[in-house]
Amino acid sequence: MRYLTNKKQKPPANREIIDYDISTNIDENYNRLMQLLESCSDAVIRKFSFGNETETKALVVYFDGLADRIEVEDNVLRPLMLELKMVNDTSPEQKEKDIFTAVQDRILLIGEVETISTLQEVGHKISSGDTVLLIDGFSTGLSAGTRAWESRAVATPDAEHVIRGPKEGFTETMRFNTALLRRRIKSTSFKVENFVVGRVTKTDTVVCYIDGIAPKELVDEVRTRISKIDVDGVLDTGLIEEHIEDEKYTIFAQSESTEKPDRVVGHLLEGRICIIVDGSPMALIVPTTFPRFLISAEDYYERYVPSTLFRLARFIAFWIALLLPSIYVSVVTYHHEMIPTDLFLTIMAAREGVPFPAFVEALLMELTFELLREAGLRLPGQIGPAVSIVGALIIGDAAVRAGLVSTPMVVVIAFTGIASFVTPAYNAGVVVRIARFGFLFLAAFLGFFGIMIGILLLLTRMASLSSLGQPYLAPFAPLRTGELGDTIVRRPWTNAIRRPFMSGMKNLVRQKKDNSNGGNQG
Template identity: 65%
Template sequence: EGLSETLRFNTALLRRRIKSTNFKIENMVIGQLSKTDVALFYIEHIAPRPMVEELKKRLQAIDIDAVLDPRYLVEFVADEKRSIFTQEQYTEKPDRLCGYLLEGRIAVMVDGSPMALIVPVSFLEYLISPEDYYINYIAASLFRLLRLGAFAIALLLPSLYVAVITYHHEMVPTPLLLTLAATRQGVPFPAFVEALLLDLTFELLREAGLRLPRAVGPAVSIVGALIIGDAAVRAGLVSTPMVVIIAATGIASFASPSYNAGIIIRIARFAFLIASGLLGFLGIMIALILLFVRMASLSSLGLPYLAPVAPFNWQQLGDILIRRPWFNTKKRPYLEGMENQWRQGKSTGG
């Protein structure tokens, strides 16, 4: 079951799952020419009232000729409009949308689109899969830690390899260093250029695969990567370890459950690659500090972008790094202004 392009069907799907008088749907019309029906979804006393009023204010201030998708609205309602860090979440699944609403989030839907826009969100939520809550919590916790590791690999592995090969030979055992040096004999490019070319080629193949018909797209991207990688190694343009590094990075990037996190990884990875090519490990550390400082300065409808790490909240962090079992989930993730924080054991809403 999934959301459809008809707004009224979608409201019925959500009402079917949340049978409460506190579940509110507020309608408005946006677009001078399209006159598009836009609906705001939230649960009263759970969603912070100041956040709801602020989002309504931003939506009502939009003056545009047409709205065809919720993504039209994002750049109007975002706290920071000029940033690669997305401050919203999307979903087509009614159960996932209801899960967000029960945590105090607010959803916006547009008639004619099956996508629901969800705010506020923090960055760490992009690494959480909704399927984690449908399987055993121990297995889900292990898979979540695996995804966190894959995120670090996708972001840092090429830059770490370039830094080691270019500046920090002492970090590699001598037998491995000799093997790497032997594979790089005859390669005309430095490690930084080599990694940059392979990474750009991989991204190009991924985009080409997305634009091709679904029946042939994955096959073309996989076969193209194999053929181009093998041909590049045989021609002496790149080394075999670099192909392995880029392949591992690409596989790790696919482990991200959110498209928004994937976008951030794909863009930030090139910045880390340039930093490592210029200054080695020092450049990577500077880039990491700048990344965290920038992310800490952002917010999503007033929610700090790095919550619950910054500001630190140990109680909420327990459901980020691992999946907390339902029998131990007494409270909802806290949002400033939330009136009803209890999921079980006390008043849980009407």
Template identity: 45%
Template structure:
């Protein structure tokens, strides 16, 4: 299968469209007044842009300027570690007597005066604006054709809290935030390995959003890492507001209801993915981190599966797959059986269903579509309304409307049960985007059942299987390890075997350091004999 980046380059050549070239940068001038005027002209007279001009030095007076944006920097940090050393330390120390000419004073500021960890030399006005708008402080020195960028980012942000979309009973309660540095720190705190790599890029012509690629150098496939780099480099958009922008722009297949890029708020999930050889994409401004490749089985797993015992996790995972099938097929199966295959039902049940539907003016498919659409509207309304009344409106609305529809004779009581069971089953699926996929496909299966009965459902399932097996996520088959079948990876799919048996990493994703767990099988006989020997003594 040809890589997406190769296909894009070929299409650009066919359309005679040159690839995007980097903008030419304007070098800095030695005249401080000129630089300040240019910065003011480019940024405008915004009140939050602070330009502090000063004169430092005892004997030779040298003009400098400090530029930052109020609200993006830590003002106390700027005052204590930049302004105070510049205004007082130099004058009161022997540095004030040094000849303040040429590059010597430039080196004095860099090596002796600025007590700050993150310091970068800038050579162009574009780099200066980028750093200032990113929350750094830039220091200009009169007579120098370069400037300092000082790391002073310190805007207000949300603290580390429990994830709202992936809650667990047992497990870490920490979740990602909207600050990329906080998110990378949460990952590094869990992986104290020199092979953990972070690569930073900026995406968005206007937003210049910070994006980080995280991977384990000794575990991740270099081809997948390079593919991630290539796809991100091809993004040419003015603004990136959330990771969903990048997810849609780098996914393998757009004409599919199934997600091929995984997103999560949980640091432990990202760490688990990195340990399998996957690549994480961290976007500044969102608490959701992307993971690739993403396979179908990943969306049916939860981090809590690995914090509980293997038998409990296996039972819950089997319930998820059952709920997935119920959410997808229960309404269509009801329509098919009641419309075309009444002989499949026991006589007593058939009589009961017929009595309920006696006064209903609509066929079963119209009845199901009305109830499904009504419930989807109620669910969306519950999400968008204020949190204090959203849940109450959705629950009360469903009860009131369902009961009123049954009493009015518009909907049968059995249909209310079928739709409720389907809705509850969709909430069992761990990932919201996979749940949405089942909600979309459900309507297609209902139409097939109303048209062809059970034969239509079987045709729909065959088409669904063919579609799933044709999907790929960054070159990896979407249905692995089921198709192609990889027996060594089946121990963490439908069932979750004990941890001492899960000793290898996924083979299609990771080809390096396959063995991840060398813990031997617990020997209960040996341990019991030691305990008994201790009792005898």
């Protein structure tokens, strides 16, 4: 039995007040809200009366700091208390109907007005910045959109710098982020579906896609996976990412994260789906493939020749960052014949007096470099870069002077670190940082044979993964020759006739052929 109208009845001990419906008795609603919002000093509950011929009791409730107090006073309280003319009708039922209808349709001067019927909805609405109006005699309340909390302004993303292209980045306010996308996609085909995730936090989460381009089966799968998330709170997109990915126990990210709205729009136009969580400036892109992590948004703003060269350099840097320390250890330990004699003698002369084998030497330098990198990230912005750079110089020089490491090893680790910073996506950088240690161990025990085993295991593992059912190594495995023109190289826009293939996609045509405006003339 629901706790509805009996003022003396107390809710059962095993039931929360928030589980009950809105009562027709305004005093009862007031008492329930006072219990529900006990110890909430930022909650504002205002009882008042409105009307000329007969006074009707009502109350408004909102959270100070989330709702705009001026808008509440000017567009909710003032019209009700000063401007409402009660309908004089002899029929009580018609009179009550006219009161609620007049308030909802003609009095509230706010664009977003919704009806609610439970205290759980009241709690969610006011926690989202809305103002709830309850009227005596009605078991339905009104929610008015009065959100006006403080938020960070739109700024340049810290982790995704570009020279040419849009500089805007997402903020922690979800509606700002969806507005940045809506401004770039001026079409009603752009859909934004809302979900509430988290039993306690009730975090607003939206799924964005372009209807007619994104495969319907993919959209349904994302909806299903998000709907199944049952957790007490969501603070960032990272929790959503772990709950919807295909494989949980792997170092490979199966969704792409970005702070750039233009990058999200580019993915949406290719049929992918974007997930945005209120309170997080990072948007998730699903599905994704590993080669996408090595592609920068700036590739599509520069002309295709320099963009292709930069992308090739990025792929080469990825393999350098992954394999260079292990190759050096293999050559020094096992495969002396693989390098010129003069270079080998120079390396051996530099290593003379070093008490550790090449593997231990590389392992110590890699650990030191990773610690310095983490220290630079965690320290305040003003001193973090200085500590990481100066620390690397001082520690490296001191280690060489003390005879703990050789000069060639310092050069190898430094070159490896520079190559690892070339990767535009942090997700791919994490994979390189972790896998590099595995290759070091294989090189120390098996040399080049161990490195080849590691590469085969790495590629096999990546080929076995999928991102929401899409192959993780596409278009290399399975091989799709038509998409290779926008993977390792960047084809000209005039040749981008078709979108990248995804299972279930029906709209594959991106632009008409011969859309180059006479590009080869002259």
